[in-house]
Amino acid sequence: MSALLEQLIDALRVLPGVGQKSAQRMAYHLLERQRDGGRRLSEALEAAMSRIGNCGRCRDFSETPVCPVCASASRDAQVLCVVETPADRLAIEQATDFRGLYFVLHGRLSPLDGIGPRELGLDGLGTRLAEGEVRELIVATNPTVEGEATAHYLAQLARQHGVRPSRPAHGLPLGGELEYVDRGTLSHAFGSRSDITG
Amino acid sequence: MSALLEQLIDALRVLPGVGQKSAQRMAYHLLERQRDGGRRLSEALEAAMSRIGNCGRCRDFSETPVCPVCASASRDAQVLCVVETPADRLAIEQATDFRGLYFVLHGRLSPLDGIGPRELGLDGLGTRLAEGEVRELIVATNPTVEGEATAHYLAQLARQHGVRPSRPAHGLPLGGELEYVDRGTLSHAFGSRSDITG
Numbered sequence: 249m250s251a252l253l254e255q256l257i258d259a260l261r262v263l264p265g266v267g268q269k270s271a272q273r274m275a276y277h278l279l280e281r282q283r284d285g286g287r288r289l290s291e292a293l294e295a296a297m298s299r300i301g302n303c304g305r306c307r308d309f310s311e312t313p314v315c316p317v318c319a320s321a322s323r324d325a326q327v328l329c330v331v332e333t334p335a336d337r338l339a340i341e342q343a344t345d346f347r348g349l350y351f352v353l354h355g356r357l358s359p360l361d362g363i364g365p366r367e368l369g370l371d372g373l374g375t376r377l378a379e380g381e382v383r384e385l386i387v388a389t390n391p392t393v394e395g396e397a398t399a400h401y402l403a404q405l406a407r408q409h410g411v412r413p414s415r416p417a418h419g420l421p422l423g424g425e426l427e428y429v430d431r432g433t434l435s436h437a438f439g440s441r442s443d444i445t446g
Numbered sequence: 447m448s449a450l451l452e453q454l455i456d457a458l459r460v461l462p463g464v465g466q467k468s469a470q471r472m473a474y475h476l477l478e479r480q481r482d483g484g485r486r487l488s489e490a491l492e493a494a495m496s497r498i499g500n501c502g503r504c505r506d507f508s509e510t511p512v513c514p515v516c517a518s519a520s521r522d523a524q525v526l527c528v529v530e531t532p533a534d535r536l537a538i539e540q541a542t543d544f545r546g547l548y549f550v551l552h553g554r555l556s557p558l559d560g561i562g563p564r565e566l567g568l569d570g571l572g573t574r575l576a577e578g579e580v581r582e583l584i585v586a587t588n589p590t591v592e593g594e595a596t597a598h599y600l601a602q603l604a605r606q607h608g609v610r611p612s613r614p615a616h617g618l619p620l621g622g623e624l625e626y627v628d629r630g631t632l633s634h635a636f637g638s639r640s641d642i643t644g
Contacts, residue, residue, distance in 0.1 A: 249536060250509045252494045259490035262483030264475045265468070276533050277462045278491070279498055279507055280552065285460030286495040292457035293488035296450045296473070297481045309477055311448045335474050338447060354478065 253279070307352045307369050308334050317341075317350065324348045329386040330373070330402055332356050332395065335427045340388065343431035344438040348386070351376075356389060357398040368398075370405065377409035386441060387415045390426050403444040413444040451477070503574075505567050506532050506550045515539075515548065522546045527584040528571070528600055530554050530593065533625045538586065541629035542636040546584070549574075554587060555596040566596075568603065575607035584639060585613045588624045601642040611642040 253275060260271035278286040302308065303315035310316075317323060327348030331337045337350050353368040365371065376382065385406040389395035403413035417440035420429055429437075451473060458469035476484040500506065501513035508514075515521060525546030529535045535548050551566040563569065574580065583604040587593035601611035615638035618627055627635075 250498055250507055250513070252490070252498055252509050253507055256490045256494040259483070259487040262476070262480050262487055263472050265471075270463070272533060272536070273463075274461045275494070276507075276531065278460070279494065280531075282460050283495045285457070286491050289457040289460055290488045290491035290495065292450070292454045293476070293484050293491070296454040296477065297484040297488065300448055300450055300477055309448055309451055309474075311450050315448070333474065333478075335470060338470070 306337075306350045307354060307372075308337055308350060322347070325381050326383040327386065328376075328382045328384070329388055331388050331426070332390055332398075333427065336388065336390075339427050339429070339434060340438065343434040345435075346386075346438060348384075353389075353398070356392075356394045357401055358394050365401070370401075373402075374405060374409070377406060377411050382409075382411050384412045384414055387413055387444070388426065390424075391420050392423060399444075414441045415444060416441045504535075504548045504550055505552060505570075506535055506548060520545070523579050524581040525584065526574075526580045526582070527586050529586050529624070530588055530596075531625065534586065534588075537625050537627070537632060538636065541632040543633075544584075544636060546582075551587075551596070554590075554592045555599055556592050563599070568599075571600075572603060572607070575604060575609050580607075580609050582610045582612055585611055585642070586624065588622075589618050590621060597642075612639045613642060614639045 256275045257268070257271045260266055260274050261268065266274070299311050300309050301311070303310035303318055304313050305318035306315060308315055308317070312319075324347050328351055329340065329346060329348055330351045330353060331340065332353050332355065334352055334354075337352055340346055351369075351373055355363050355368055357363060357365070357368065377385070385402065387399045387402045389399045389402070399415060406413035416437035420426065420433065420437055426434070454473045455466070455469045458464055458472050459466065464472070497509050498507050499509070501508035501516055502511050503516035504513060506513055506515075510517075522545050526549055527538065527544060527546055528549045528551060529538065530551050530553065532550055535550055538544055549567075549571055553561050553566055555561060555563070555566065575583070583600065585597045585600045587597045587600070597613060604611035614632075614635035618624065618631065618635055624632070
C-alpha cells in the first residue's frame with residue numbers, strides 16, 4: 249500500500265470510535281469520491297487546531313479572547329450555568345431558552361485522576377462569584393457519581409459567596425450523559441430547576 | 447459556537463458514516479485531547495489528496511506512476527487478478543499468498559449508472575491481455591448481481607485473447623462484500639479457484 253495512504257489511515261485513527269477498518273474505509277472513500285472534501289477537511293482541521301483556544305471568561309472553546317456569548321450585552325450576567333463540557337453547553341443552548349452565561353469545567357472532580365478544583369478552573373470561578381454580579385449558579389453537571397460530587401462542591405462554593413445554587417429538575421436519566429438527552433426532557437429540566445438546600 | 451469549530455464539524459461530515467452528532471464529538475475530542483493528532487491528520491489528508499494518483503498498470507491508488515507491486519520483479523506477471531476496489535486488493539494481499547499482479551476496476555459494470563467497460567479501464571486491460579504475457583485472469587469481483595455480470599464480461603474478454611479465466615472457489619457468502627470476508631475463507635477460496643467454462 250502507498251506510504252501516504254498508510255499514513256492517512258493511521259492518522260484517521262485519532263478520531264474517536266474509528267478503528268483500522270473504518271479508517272481504511274474513510275481513506276478510500278475520500279480518495280475515490282471526495283478529494284475536494286478531504287482537502288477542505290485538512291484546512292478546517294489545521295485552522296481549528298491552531299486557532300481555537302479558550303474563552304477567558306467561560307473557558308469554552310473560542311477563537312477570540314472572549315467568546316461571543318460572554319461578550320454579548322443581551323445575556324443575563326446574573327445567572328451562570330456550570331457545565332462539564334462544551335458539548336453540554338451546546339446542547340443547553342440548542343434545547344432551552346436559557347439566556348444567562350456559562351462556565352465550562354472541561355471535566356469533573358476526580359481526585360483519583362488528579363483532577364481537582366484547580367484543573368477545572370474553580371479558582372477563577374470563585375473570583376468571579378466574589379465580584380458580586382452573579383445571583384444564581386445553575387449547576388448542570390451530569391447526574392453521575394463524579395458529576396454529583398462536583399455539583400456538591402459547586403453548591404458550597406456558591407453559598408460561600410452568597411450566590412444561590414440551583415440545579416435542573418430531576419428528570420434527567422440517571423447514569424446517562426447530558427449531551428445525549430432529548431431536547432424536550434432537557435428543556436423541561438431547565439424550566440423546573442430547584443434550589444439546592446441544606 | 448466558534449465559526450472555525452462549525453466549519454470543522456461540517457467538514458468532518460464528508461467522512462462516510464459520520465453525521466452531525468459524531469462530527470461534533472470528533473471535533474470536541476480533537477480540540478480537547480488530540481490537537482497534535484488533529485494536525486497530523488490535517489497534513490496526512492493534504493498529502494494524500496494531492497499526491498496519491500493511480501498506478502498506470504493496475505489502476506490502484508499509488509503515489510508513483512507505477513505502484514510497487516506492479517514494479518516488483520518478484521511478482522508473477524502471468525497471473526492477473528481483477529478486483530473491484532483497492533480495498534479488495536488489500537484484503538487479498540493480506541489474507542492469501544497470491545504472488546501475481548492485480549487490476550483494479552474501481553467499480554463494476556452498471557449500465558444504468560453509465561458505468562461501462564471504458565469507465566472500468568477494460569480497454570486498457572484488453573490491450574494488456576493482447577500483449578501475451580498473462581496466462582490466467584483471476585476474476586475476483588464480488589458475488590453480487592453486478593459483480594457476476596462483470597465477471598462474465600471479463601471471462602469473455604480473457605477468452606478472446608487466449609487467456610484462461612478463473613475465479614476464486616465458491617465459499618464466499620452470497621450478497622456480501624469481498625472486503626469483509628474473514629481471512630480464512632478468503633484464503634481457502636483463492637486456493638481452490640476453478641476455471642470458468644462454457
